[in-house]
Amino acid sequence: MKTKWFLLSMATLMVFGALGFGLTRSADGQEAGGQEVEEAAEPEVGPSGQPIAFPHNIHADQYQIECQYCHFSVERASAAGIPPMSTCMGCHTVISGQENPEEITRLRDYYNRGEAIPWNRIYKVADHVQFPHMRHIAGGVDCAACHGNVAEMGVIQEVNQNLTMGWCLNCHLEMGASRDCTVCHY
Numbered sequence: 001m002k003t004k005w006f007l008l009s010m011a012t013l014m015v016f017g018a019l020g021f022g023l024t025r026s027a028d029g030q031e032a033g034g035q036e037v038e039e040a041a042e043p044e045v046g047p048s049g050q051p052i053a054f055p056h057n058i059h060a061d062q063y064q065i066e067c068q069y070c071h072f073s074v075e076r077a078s079a080a081g082i083p084p085m086s087t088c089m090g091c092h093t094v095i096s097g098q099e100n101p102e103e104i105t106r107l108r109d110y111y112n113r114g115e116a117i118p119w120n121r122i123y124k125v126a127d128h129v130q131f132p133h134m135r136h137i138a139g140g141v142d143c144a145a146c147h148g149n150v151a152e153m154g155v156i157q158e159v160n161q162n163l164t165m166g167w168c169l170n171c172h173l174e175m176g177a178s179r180d181c182t183v184c185h186y
């Protein structure tokens with residue numbers, strides 16, 4: 001246990017030192033995924049609050065990878081989709097990472113063990129609510145309207161809303177979308 005904490009704090013120092021993130025994630029920012037963390041038998045959480053400190057800015061801004069390349073079902077399904085391991089390994093069998101190679105090592109370790117990466121979910125609506133991504137994308141609503149400017153984020157953080165009914169309804173009112181109870185509630 002002691003060794004684990006030591007390694008974690010070492011890694012924290014390295015991540016903060018190299019990227020200068022400072023406060024990457026507050027405890028509050030993890031609220032949505034919190035339950036999953038507690039339920040998991042052996043929570044594997046890196047210093048970033050995620051099992052791997054995945055930097056959106058490097059991928060989506062610096063290397064201009066389209067959101068849809070990874071969030072493959074956002075235009076056609078309710079769920080946006082989290083990329084499978086094979087998407088990452090297409091590049092990271094050869095790209096080792098210059099600034100934080102230890103994060104790529106963690107990625108390869110999951111791959112070699114044949115395990116999926118247990119990402120902590122950030123955005124999640126209540127079970128009695130349905131949220132169809134494809135309807136919003138077809139309606140011309142930008143990812144940033146709900147998730148903030150993800151392309152500029154290091155490790156992703158929850159932005160500006162708690163997925164309350166009022167938040168949904170305000171925008172539906174503004175944009176003339178349906179406010180019929182049954183479109184959001186089964």
Ligand code: HEC
Pocket residue numbers: 050054056059060065066067068069070071082083119120121122123124143144147150151155156
């Ligand atoms: C190279 C693949 C990749 C690209 C490109 C990418 N993402 Fe992601 N995204 C991920 C992974 C992996 C996660 C899960 C890890 C995390 O949450 O940090 C994620 C998580 C997210 C989440 C949070 C999901 C949750 O848990 O609720 C949002 C929102 C998101 N991405 C939006 C975007 C947007 C918007 C873009 C384009 C500007 C984008 N992503 C581009 C791989 C990618």
Ligand code: HEC
Pocket residue numbers: 052053054055058059063065070083087088089090091092095096097098099100101103104107
């Ligand atoms: C299209 C190619 C591509 C894909 C797909 C891709 N990456 Fe990357 N990734 C890169 C490049 C390029 C870098 C920058 C490497 C560098 O600076 O040395 C990078 C950097 C990273 C870093 C930071 C490493 C560092 O040294 O700062 C992490 C962590 C990472 N990727 C994880 C992932 C994960 C997890 C996935 C799958 C969800 C993924 N990547 C998918 C190309 C890709």
Ligand code: HEC
Pocket residue numbers: 067068071074078079080081082123124125126130131133136137141142143144145146147163
């Ligand atoms: C109108 C607001 C809105 C827009 C626009 C939006 N999202 Fe989301 N996103 C949400 C909500 C709400 C959730 C939680 C949904 C749930 O729990 O079912 C979510 C969840 C996610 C997740 C978590 C995993 C999953 O499979 O759903 C990802 C990834 C994501 N969004 C990516 C994107 C990307 C990429 C775009 C743009 C192409 C986008 N979102 C546009 C509101 C939005």
Ligand code: HEC
Pocket residue numbers: 125129130131132135136138139141145146163164167168169171172175177178183184
């Ligand atoms: C930033 C603005 C915005 C936010 C925030 C937003 N929506 Fe929407 N939503 C829209 C727009 C615009 C449409 C209509 C798209 C179209 O024309 O079909 C839509 C359509 C929908 C539909 C399909 C309605 C139908 O007529 O079948 C559902 C369901 C829905 N939204 C649920 C939600 C939920 C649940 C939330 C909150 C978690 C939410 N939306 C938040 C803009 C938003």
Ligand code: HEC
Pocket residue numbers: 125126129163164165168169172178179180181182183184185
């Ligand atoms: C645009 C989507 C949307 C529409 C339309 C909508 N709701 Fe909701 N509703 C939500 C969301 C999202 C939540 C979850 C809020 C949360 O977890 O904080 C919710 C929560 C609720 C709850 C539970 C309250 C709670 O504290 O958890 C009730 C009851 C409810 N809605 C009733 C209604 C009724 C009645 C209507 C029609 C007049 C309606 N909703 C229309 C999105 C919607």
